[in-house]
Amino acid sequence: MVRRLFFLVALVLLLGSAWWNLNVQRIGAGVAIFLFGMLSLDNGFRVFTGGTLERLLQRSTDRVWKSIGFGIVTTSLVQSSSLVSVITISFLSSGLMGLLQGIGVIFGANIGTTTGAWLVSAIGLKVSLSIYAMPMLMTGVVLIMQSNQHWRGLGHVLTGLGFLFLGIDYMKDGFSAFQSVLDLRQFAIAGLLGLLVYTLAGLLATVIMQSSHATLILTITALASDQITYENAIALAIGANIGTTVTAIIGAIGAASPGRQLAAAHFVFNSVTALVALLFHLPMIHLVDWLSSVFGIAADNYTLKLSLFHTIFNVTGVLLMLPFMQRLAEQLKQWFTDERQNRLSLPARQADRRQDPVTPQYLTSSVMTHPDVALSALLQEMRRLWDNSVAVMAYALFLDRDDIESEQPLDLLLLHSAVHEQTSDIDELYERYVRPLNTAIVTASHHLPGQLTDAQQETVFALKVACRDLVNAVKDVKHLQKNLRRYHNHPSEELNQQYRAFRLQLAELLHRLQSILNYPDEEEALLGFSEQHQWVKKQDILKNGTFDRLVASGRIPAEAITSLMNDSEYCRNIGFRLIHMAQKLYWAQTGSAVSALQSLILEDEELQENSDVSASE
Amino acid sequence: MSQPPNKPKWQKHLRKLLKGKADTDREALQTALTDLRRKAVELEARLAQAESNDEAQRLKDKLELIQRHLKKGEARLVEWDDQKSKGK
Numbered sequence: 285m286v287r288r289l290f291f292l293v294a295l296v297l298l299l300g301s302a303w304w305n306l307n308v309q310r311i312g313a314g315v316a317i318f319l320f321g322m323l324s325l326d327n328g329f330r331v332f333t334g335g336t337l338e339r340l341l342q343r344s345t346d347r348v349w350k351s352i353g354f355g356i357v358t359t360s361l362v363q364s365s366s367l368v369s370v371i372t373i374s375f376l377s378s379g380l381m382g383l384l385q386g387i388g389v390i391f392g393a394n395i396g397t398t399t400g401a402w403l404v405s406a407i408g409l410k411v412s413l414s415i416y417a418m419p420m421l422m423t424g425v426v427l428i429m430q431s432n433q434h435w436r437g438l439g440h441v442l443t444g445l446g447f448l449f450l451g452i453d454y455m456k457d458g459f460s461a462f463q464s465v466l467d468l469r470q471f472a473i474a475g476l477l478g479l480l481v482y483t484l485a486g487l488l489a490t491v492i493m494q495s496s497h498a499t500l501i502l503t504i505t506a507l508a509s510d511q512i513t514y515e516n517a518i519a520l521a522i523g524a525n526i527g528t529t530v531t532a533i534i535g536a537i538g539a540a541s542p543g544r545q546l547a548a549a550h551f552v553f554n555s556v557t558a559l560v561a562l563l564f565h566l567p568m569i570h571l572v573d574w575l576s577s578v579f580g581i582a583a584d585n586y587t588l589k590l591s592l593f594h595t596i597f598n599v600t601g602v603l604l605m606l607p608f609m610q611r612l613a614e615q616l617k618q619w620f621t622d623e624r625q626n627r628l629s630l631p632a633r634q635a636d637r638r639q640d641p642v643t644p645q646y647l648t649s650s651v652m653t654h655p656d657v658a659l660s661a662l663l664q665e666m667r668r669l670w671d672n673s674v675a676v677m678a679y680a681l682f683l684d685r686d687d688i689e690s691e692q693p694l695d696l697l698l699l700h701s702a703v704h705e706q707t708s709d710i711d712e713l714y715e716r717y718v719r720p721l722n723t724a725i726v727t728a729s730h731h732l733p734g735q736l737t738d739a740q741q742e743t744v745f746a747l748k749v750a751c752r753d754l755v756n757a758v759k760d761v762k763h764l765q766k767n768l769r770r771y772h773n774h775p776s777e778e779l780n781q782q783y784r785a786f787r788l789q790l791a792e793l794l795h796r797l798q799s800i801l802n803y804p805d806e807e808e809a810l811l812g813f814s815e816q817h818q819w820v821k822k823q824d825i826l827k828n829g830t831f832d833r834l835v836a837s838g839r840i841p842a843e844a845i846t847s848l849m850n851d852s853e854y855c856r857n858i859g860f861r862l863i864h865m866a867q868k869l870y871w872a873q874t875g876s877a878v879s880a881l882q883s884l885i886l887e888d889e890e891l892q893e894n895s896d897v898s899a900s901e
Numbered sequence: 902m903s904q905p906p907n908k909p910k911w912q913k914h915l916r917k918l919l920k921g922k923a924d925t926d927r928e929a930l931q932t933a934l935t936d937l938r939r940k941a942v943e944l945e946a947r948l949a950q951a952e953s954n955d956e957a958q959r960l961k962d963k964l965e966l967i968q969r970h971l972k973k974g975e976a977r978l979v980e981w982d983d984q985k986s987k988g989k
Contacts, residue, residue: 807936814966881933883977884970891969 310458314505318451319498321444326364328440341375341389348609351385352602355392360399363448363497368393369532369546371653376542378651378661383542383613387549391602391609394525394553398595401500401521404452405508405587414453420446455502459509473516479562482516486523487530496528500594504587514586518569521594522561529554540648541622548616557601568596628675628717632684632701636708642672642717644724655734659743662732663872665725666747670869672717673758674794677858680710680765681787688794698788703772710762722755743872750868753861760861761790764854767847778839782825782848786855789823793859797866806874806881813867817891820859825852860888927981934974941967 341354359365372389375381420442427439473481490499503520506512512520529551561568572593573583581588605612630636646664651657678685682704687697729744736744764786771783793816800812825831831852834840840848871882944964951957 807933807940810970811940811963811966814970815963818962818966881929883930884933884937884974886966886969886973890973 307458311455311502312458314451314454314456314458315493315498315502316451317447317454318501319493319495321447321449321451322364322495322497323444324440324447325362325444326366328437328442328444341371341381346385348384348388351388352392352395355389355394356396357392359393359396363397363400365393365397365497365528366495368396369550370650373543373546374650374653374657376546377540377648378646378657379664380657380660383545383549383617384609386542386546387553387609387613390546390550391553391605394557394598395595395602397497397500398591398598400497401504401591401594402588404501405504405591414450417446417449417453420449452501452505455505456508459506459511474513478513478516479519479565482519483523483526483558483562486520487527488523489520490524490527491530496524499524499527504590507590508587514589515569517586517590518565518593521590522558522565522597525554525561525598526558540645540650541620543650544620545613545616548620549612552612553601553605556605557597560600560604561597568593568600571596627685628672629685630675630679630708630713632679632682632687632707633704634707636679636713636716638716642720644721644728647724647728652728652731652733655732655736655740658728658732659736659740662725662728662744662747663869665721665728666751666869667873669718669721669725669751670754670865672721673754674798676710676713676717676758677761677790677794679707679713680761681768681791682707683787683791688791689798694791694795695788698784698791703769710758710765714758714762718755718758722751725751746868747872750865754865757858757861757865760854760858764851764858767851771844771847774841774844776839776841776844778834778837779841779844779848782830782834782840783851786851789820789855790858793820793862797862801866801870801873803870809870810881810884813863813870814886814891816863817860817886817888820856820863821891823859824856927978930974930978930981934971934978937967937971937974941971 343350355368359368362368368389372381372386376383376386424439424442424444424446427435427442430436430439486499486503489502490496493499500521503512503517503524507514507517529547532547532550572589575581575592575596576583576585576589579592581592644665645668646661647658648661651661674688675685678688682701683697687694687701690697726748729748732744768783768787771779774780796812796816800809800816803809803812822828825834826849831849834848835845867885941964944960944967948957948960948964951960
């Protein structure tokens with residue numbers, strides 16, 4: 285309600301001011317055209333680059349200096365720090381990039397935004413930009429009408445640039461003409477009060493226009509028309525830098541933790557930078573004067589001097605914050621903990637009473653912008669599905685997941701872990717912790733953005749099949765658990781032992797797969813998976829003769845024979861399905877979609893020969 | 902014996918860029934097979950020093966698995982080369 289009221293009042297004031305004076309209307313129209321140009325440019329670069337920015341960002345995540353460089357170069361090129369921020373947040377959310385690198389990109393983007401001020405003050409104010417704007421607009425509109433996506437993107441970029449130029453020209457002309465009606469310099473405030481008032485004004489203007497770039501260009505054009513003083517213009521630029529973080533903070537409210545971490549980093553950086561600039565504005569102005577004389581900038585060329593000031597205070601901010609980047613990232617991770625990293629734990633002796641819904645945490649709308657980013661988020665969500673399934677399966681085996689992951693001998697742990705009667709229904713746990721994630725993964729895999737490469741399509745298909753296997757493995761464990769409970773206190777010691785062996789077999793397999801998933805050596809992982817495959821085959825009591833021996837000896841009660849046979853089949857199938865899922869997850873995580881090593885995976889029949897040979901030896 | 906000088910990094914990158922996907926896959930497979938062969942040699946050495954029958958059996962099984970992976974990989978290389986020559 286308040287928001288709507290504010291919007292109406294603002295609209296009435298805007299129209300009223302336009303009605304009061306035609307030149308105010310011209311300045312307002314200039315700002316509007318400029319902002320529309322930025323939107324068009326932003327939209328155009330998204331379509332035109334077709335993932336190039338994302339690919340570039342992917343390559344610039346290994347070193348901090350590369351991240352900063354990426355931020356500087358791309359923001360200078362696209363003239364939009366918000367576009368760079370959005371892509372960075374999507375990378376952080378999907379796990380393709382760490383927070384430290386994300387902060388690096390934001391630092392770089394802050395330096396990159398300074399190039400806009402240079403371009404306008406050095407070129408934009410000297411020539412009539414509308415001369416260049418018109419051909420750009422004409423060509424741009426023709427290109428937008430094309431069916432080819434790249435041409436359309438280029439069209440948006442050209443119209444965006446055209447509108448930017450036109451907007452600047454309108455603002456420039458508006459301010460020049462407005463001078464004869466009203467001299468805004470009479471509102472200039474000198475000293476500390478002026479610094480604070482105009483910083484606040486810059487902040488407010490940026491929050492309203494949602495663009496620090498627009499505030500800065502408006503300031504430069506007003507300064508060029510001698511409508512504001514140089515000192516007040518400096519304060520406006522500082523305010524714009526703080527204002528842009530307010531926009532980022534509003535955008536991060538309700539976002540996942542990576543988004544909030546990055547918005548907080550942006551706020552800390554810009555606030556510290558602004559504080560330093562406010563405290564040391566006089567020495568900085570002297571530095572600007574000195575550098576201007578060195579670079580041959582005239583003493584009365586305040587627009588260029590403002591650009592220089594803007595650059596100096598942003599570069600100083602980066603230099604000041606660089607040594608604290610690591611600490612800042614660690615602190616932010618503590619403040620805004622990534623709840624997605626908390627793995628599901630189901631204590632074996634208790635019933636699970638949690639009620640809150642289990643929803644996907646990586647597959648958010650912000651990551652569905654580029655195939656690589658979306659695929660990475662899909663993988664992270666699958667890893668979560670795997671973790672939840674491990675917890676549910678451990679619970680079904682009457683074990684804690686910590687038992688599965690501990691280095692203690694599992695046979696000893698099993699001897700001490702009783703089969704509890706008062707536990708949650710595995711079906712309920714499956715419905716709560718496994719099914720919703722699987723549904724989200726499969727749904728997302730059908731809505732991946734952009735064109736997937738053949739390798740990516742293969743990966744997505746393989747992952748879907750692996751998900752099906754995992755879900756079926758959990759369901760099989762559910763069936764197995766009924767008899768684990770039924771026969772754990774049976775008078776037949778052999779039957780008891782056999783069901784304990786089933787529990788041990790699956791617990792052992794989960795333990796080994798969990799550790800193979802963390803192997804850094806891919807060849808070792810390949811061998812590890814093959815060994816597990818072979819091991820599961822050897823454990824089959826029907827094949828290794830244990831079942832026949834038990835039945836022949838008459839030590840298994842007749843009513844349990846069919847159950848034992850069926851449950852051995854369940855164990856075998858669960859084993860194969862788990863190995864299949866773990867393998868797919870491992871190769872997809874290493875980025876080897878159709879890697880050379882994947883082509884070395886032995887098929888069932890290739891392992892058959894091997895295990896039979898070993899068994900006969 | 903003197904070692905051949907390392908090529909500059911940019912040359913390696915350029916070569917990688919100019920290569921087709923099939924070439925890159927083939928090269929990766931060859932590297933993987935070399936690594937597996939190295940592992941096999943290491944396992945043979947460990948097998949010779951195995952202290953118990955159980956350990957020896959475990960190493961033998963692993964060695965056999967490596968041989969199967971190698972066999973599969975070598976067959977894949979031949980298959981790729983055949984496809985390439987037919988393609989030409």
